[in-house]
Amino acid sequence: MIRDASEEMGGLVRSTLGPLGLDKMVVRRMPDDELRWFVSNDGSAIVEEFEGETDHPVAQRFVRAVEDHEADYGDGSTTFVLLASELTTAAMDLIDRGVHPNDVIEGFSIGAQRTLERWNEAAIPLTNAAGRLDCDRLRAVATTGMTNGREAEWQLAEFADTVVDAVMRVSDPRSGSVRLDHAKTVAVPGGSVSDSTLVEGVVLPETVVTAEHLLPATGPVLLVDGSLKPRSLSANVNVSVEDDADAERIANGRRDSERIAAAIAATGAVAVVVTGDADMAVAKELARHGAILLRNVKYTDFEYIKRATGATHRGPVRPNERIDPDILGHATVRFRDAGRDDDWIAFEPPADAGSPAVTLVVRGGTQAAAEEAERRVRDSKNALRACVITPKALPAGGAAEVSAAHAVRELAPRFDGREQLAVEEFADVLESIPKTLARNAGMDPMDALADLRSRYAAGHRRTAISKDGSVVDDVTADGGGLDPYQIRVAGLIRAVEFVTTLVRIDGVLFDERPPTADRVLDDPKVGPEEAMDG
Template sequence: MGNQPLIVLSEDSQRTSGKDAQSMNITAGKAVAESVRTTLGPKGMDKMLVDSTGGVVVTNDGVTILKEMDIEHPAANMIVEVAQTQEDEVGDGTTSAVVVSGELLKKAEDLLEQDVHATTIANGYRQAAEKAKELLEDAAIDVDADDRDYLEQIAATAMTGKGAESSKDLLAELVVDAVLAVQDEEGIDAENIKIEKIVGGSVDDSELVDGVLLDKVRAHDNMPFFVEDANVAVVDDALEVRETEIDAEVNVTDPDQLQQFLDQEEKQLKEMVDTLVEAGADAVFVGDGIDDMAQHYLAQEGILAVRRVKDSDAKRIARATGARVVANVDDVEADDLGFAGRISQQDVGGDEQILIEDVEDAKSVTLLLRGGTEHVVDEVERAIDDSLGVVRTTIEDGTVLPGGGAPEVEVALQLRDFADSVGGREQLAVEAFADALEVIPRTLAENAGLDSIDSLVELRSRHDGGEYAAGLDAYSGDVIDMEEEGVVEPLRVKTQAIESATEAAVMLLRIDDVIAAGDLSGGQVDPDDGGDAGGPPAGGMGGGMGGMGGMGGMGGAM
């Protein structure tokens, strides 16, 4: 080439290689972990997230915080995916998964500075993660899925430290009732538990309705406000005259001809209503529109009708009442109808809604959550979501672990012994993995205002003495038996957190070259030195590679 430079990338591209790329990605991952670390545990703090339109979210739910933050850096987004995976799989433990991931990256950074190769660290981390999951599974406590008291303890544990904590006993009872109600041979589908938020009253006024609450009203004012002992039809169709599938033009030359057309339409609509009457329907829920004339005939027959019901709501009504969703109104028969003891239009939280209740063996239920303000109700809903996830997982798996950092301390202890059997430099990575797991009890202590070193030393001592369930009570500062205290969480919460955190950390460590197709430079908050809301974002990540965008404005809150 005659010593001429070979230009492969466009002028707009940016490239960061080697240790700079690794350092940049590790810094991004650690920044994400630090942003949610203070929310961990029963004494965790809340974050106030303000979007570009002025909307405010106050929460300490890890996945919600990371969703709301405008994160641009690609490596940082990989850590956000850890939280999302944790949420999708088990519904709780999102903050723990992200914090562990960030700590794994931090420990890896120390090893990289000691000239331990990234591949060696990755191999050591993978071995440690497999061993950790094996140790957790061996130590898991089997629980009886029919033990209501135990399920309520698990539900309450998931709500501890969130906005619903003051009413966690009542809400835990509602959550267990809801999950057990929708359980069937195919398992537990949380979609069959509808959550309705009502601003007004207190959290203690929340209740579970064995049935469905629809944000709808009667199709016609002359229809009854309530129907008792109702036979219910669910129709995924319109109660309207069907249009032809082809364009047609009809020339009317005589007023009588027009009247004949109108009479024919009216006859068709009357036949549709007659079909429902003959089947014995007292209430009908229609997926599409209802013609004005059909509404009139339905009202004459004393049938309560609701139109434009969403598919998801139609399925819930069918599950709750035992009805079958019929695709064509002409096909409705008595066997397709479900039953509800009462269907009524009521004022719920200031809005008129349709309530279907008093059903036999409801397989679809509605949780009515109340709270003094919209922010309170939103945070209660997030706590309920987590609680529903852990109860469902416990029933499905039948295994739990003690909380309060007990599993992490125990696994760290045993991983250090395991490291002696791992040859070469990978032993260092296994030991680093063990140290990283202890970030959970250490953070629990810090967030509770305790001395993290003293707490960790006592935890290690108790576990070294064989007390597997010894965990940190964030309220008293004592190390207690978490199993006896009833502070437990599903095994899958811990195994999934370790698995997701390890995969994300290993993937970031194995990246030694970052090639950006355009200018991704932006602001990034250093976790120890956040910028103010009005000023420029804090320093970049090196190599001109992107920052964490919207986090710049959040710097002071982290």
């Protein structure tokens, strides 16, 4: 059960690995009986699509592990799944051959420790002599993350410098902090991926309530967390007037709208952003004073605008209330061409703004192409974040695995008996990565592996499968072929921990009795024998 499920999960993403890997079309029938589908080679997107679609416990563990890895690092999920799958299969084979699970765990732990030592020795620093991050090497990491070697197919290589610039603006290399939520990406159909741009500030798909003719406008921006409407009237409500009292209430409501707008206008605001609803009368009054209104703005977008403009939000505005001018932000607000019908509004901060926020507008000829390009840019951002936190990289293309497998095999003879078998098996699993890359490139995996071993023995420590599908002496020779050290190490450690929990499972007990309130709320009133019989 464990072996079969593990092999199936690895098979889902194996053919997608590397620059010459293939895409998968994932099709799901939705509750309304419509088919939803997407095409991608993103391992995490493919595996996560099975969440809630399978009740197999091992498959569910894979899905949860991928979700955790993606949440922590945002990249490297495909390699993690392949390593976890291969290690699980290898562990089950060793156990079938009579190796005790504890020996398997110990052997894999020894292999992992030696791999980490070799990777630390082989790591390529991403800092220059002055201790600053080397932008050329960061560009290589960004390019690898975005194109996966497919530079002709995905013309994002020229966008790599822009992505590096965006990530560095929201990073503090000294503390290792990176705020990728302040460098968002948006997918916009129209044009090609080479038309992707960096926009200062925020670009969001929001609709101006009224007075679009006021844009572009430069000036103060007011952020209101809550609603913006008079207490006497609610928006979009039909009111019948039956007596003088009703007429007076309506008149008071209109006056309140005017007074709210006047209180805001006194600040000189050119734009008002509201998380809740806003009365149309208030919007019209604001327009008369030269300000636009955005209402029902998502809180995540609200926070992003807050960051870009430097504003401090406040609660609802009451009639004739004085608004502290110190809470206002400042920006140029304008429409941005999105190549489609809905509005996109940009909040561009002054050049000297102390709170950087940028938006990467990623283009594509179709909606699907734009979204896939945007996903690749997000992968690149996550890779760069890992490089800021841990400024080291490993050679790509299977070079790191070939080097580690050689070191693990050299170590294996120091151990006796079954532990040695597990250590050697760990080395074989490491080499499954370059073998998969070779297979996806149309090469014979065993011939490619023999060539890699021969070149490594000859002193070529970065020999690998190149992006054009050939074996090369140094995958980094052309200035590319770099993977973030932190993500590769985390993927290996997580894969070993994942397999360790499965190897410790001695048996599977199925309790097929129907659930009852007593069984849910109280401890079962049966012994082990009865539970196994149920």
